[in-house]
Amino acid sequence: MAKKDTRFDSREGFLTDMDDSSIRRRKDSHHSSNGPCGEEDNTRAKTKATVLQKDVGLLSGICLIVGTMIGSGIFISPKSVLLYSGAVGPCLLIWAACGVLSTLGALCYAELGTMITKSGAEYSYLKECFGPLPAYLFSWTTVMVLKPSAFAIITLSFAEYASAPFYPGCSPPLIVTKCLSATAIFLIVSVNCLSVKLASYVQNIFTAAKLFIILIIVVSGIVLLAQGHTENLSNAFDGSSSSFGSIGLAFYNGLWAYDGWNQLNFITEELKDPYRNLPLAILIGIPLVSVCYVMVNLAYFTVMTTTELLLSPAVAVTFGDRVFYPLSWIVPLFVVLSTFGSANGSCFTAGRLAYVSGREGHMVKILSYISLRHYTPSPALILNGLLAICYIIPADINRLINYFSIAQWVFYGLTALALIVMRFTRKDLHRPVKVPIVIPGLMVIVSCYLVLAPIIDKPEMEYLYCAAFIFCGLLLYFPFVHWKVSWGTKLTKPITKHLQLLLEVVPPEKVE
Known part of the structure; x- marks a missing residue:
């Protein structure tokens, strides 16, 4: 009888019916089916360890940052920054400042x-x-709400623009956009489960598409400025807002469009040469996005007054109608491509967070398992997709996302504080990149401002609901994570076993 696989030790908490010989046969047949008979050592050498593979290079890393940051926001709703800043001048300054802060x-x-x-x-x-x-x-907060609901909103934007040409003169039916959104989620999750390289190729292609349309808008804006269309830029600071809360909300909306600057850190284990490629991708990708955002907003103001921009339901589409007619359809097309690429990047990184949480015992262990065939964290990716489909059922979840994004800035501030603390408590750690300590200090101050300003300016019960949900996680943490109650393991063991056999996944191997 084949020996049962004992890699599920007490740390994992489970045993499985999948035996060691079947695992080895499946891996060997998948990776070495073309090898000559008898060359056992060569076969073993060719067999990959069941861990996440380092398949993401510098170009793919840059595309992941750029592709995730540039979604639908810059094409649809830059008017929020203008609304709270009050004038063109501070609006452009806030877009630039958000880029500096993100960097x-x-x-x-x-x-x-x-x-x-x-x-x-x-x-x-x-x-x-x-x-x-x-x-x-x-x-708890990110896996259960922030990542899947952001995934849902991006795909809903994709669905609205993809279905709009089939319903001229009216809004697409809600059932159509939701079904199309669910289809996009299914397709993106499938791509990410099949191959890291395939997901990277998809990201690279769609990033190139969105940079192409941004280039067209920027070049058009430069041409219009050269032709003298500068009337909307004169007296640029008239009517500027001086409210503490309003400026905070303007920054908050700008930073929402920049969100994604930290995405590469979710996949550090899959980066080729992370010591070089991680900082290099950041220094190339984020300033590139910052320049694009400022120049695109400048282009918008060459053809629209502040009033027209605030009344526009989709700023980029209005710009296209005025500048590119009769080829104005090109803008909605590339917004579709942009949102699809952004959704792919969001799914890619969200799965890695759930994977690491499961590996550390903070989520169910099945989330830390890796596909034997494709070396992807497929259970974590599937969970993110299922939650995203649940979040597209309500009519509008944008308000929920706005409130929970305040929680995101709480964690950004805590992370910057962690960097400062570890400068003194973990001096032994090797630091290939070392930033001046004033930078994380500034991030902590800005994070406090961004969290407190909207609450002080306009306190609402939803902020309390957000805090209550976050701390509800403690009801699960103490019994299942801290105290490790035995009945919890008994409950999850059969579910884990059947899901493992269904999805053909195993725990990650330790590679020395």
Whole structure:
């Protein structure tokens, strides 16, 4: 009788019916089916360890950052920044300042990512510095709400623009957009489960598409400025807002469009040469996005007044109608491509956070298992997709995302604080990248401002609901993670076993 696989030790908490010989046969047949008979050593050498593979290079890393940051926001809703800033001048300054702030935050993450070379971004850094509880609260909030609901909103934007040409003169039926959104989620999750390289290729292609349309808008804006269309830029600071809360909300909406600057840290374990490629991708990708955002907004103001921009339902589409007619259809087409690429990047990184949380025992262990055939964290990716489909059922979840994004900035601030703390408590750690300590200090101050300003300016009950949900995670943390009650393991053991056999996944191997 074949020996049962004993890699599920007490740390894993489960046993499985899949025996060691069947695992080896499946791996050997998949990777060495063309090898000559009898060459056992060569076959073993060709067999990959069942871990996440280092398949993401510098170009793919840059495309992941750029492709995830540039979604539908810059094409649809830059008017929020204008609304709260009050005038063209401060609006453009806030877009530029958001780019600088994102770059500074990403540089902090570059030091953390090259110092702690684990996937999971904030989760790994908070756990290393403050212990398991803050890391758990981050993973609970992000895995259960932030990542899947953001995935849902991006695909809903994709669905609205993809279906709009088939319903001229009216809005597409809600059932159509939701079904199309669910289809996009299914397709993206499938691609990411099949291959890391395939997902990277998809990201690269769609990033090139969105950069192409941004280039067209920017060049059009430069041409219009050269032709003298500068009337909307004169007296640019008239009507500027001086409200503490309003400026905070303007920054908050701008930073929402920049969100994604930390995405590469979620996949550090899959980066080729992370000490070089992580900081280099950050220093290339984020300034590129910042320049694009400022120039695109400048182009918008060459053809629209502030009033027209605020009344526009989709700013880029209005710009296309005025500048590119009769080829104005090109803008909605590329918005579709942009949102699809952004959704792919969001799915790619979300799966890695759930994978790391499961590996560390903060989520169910099945989330840390890896596909035998494709070497992807397919259970974690599938969970993110299923939750995203659940979040597209409500009519509008944008309001929910706005409130939970405040929680995201709480964790950004804690992560920057962790960098400062570890400068004194973990001096032994190797730091290939080391930023001036004033940078994480600035990030902590800005994070506090961004969290407190909207609450002080306009306190609402939803902020309390957000905090209540985050701390509800403690009801699961203490019994199942901290105390490790035995009946929890008995409940999850048969579910884990059947899911493992269904999905053909195993725990990651330890590679020395």
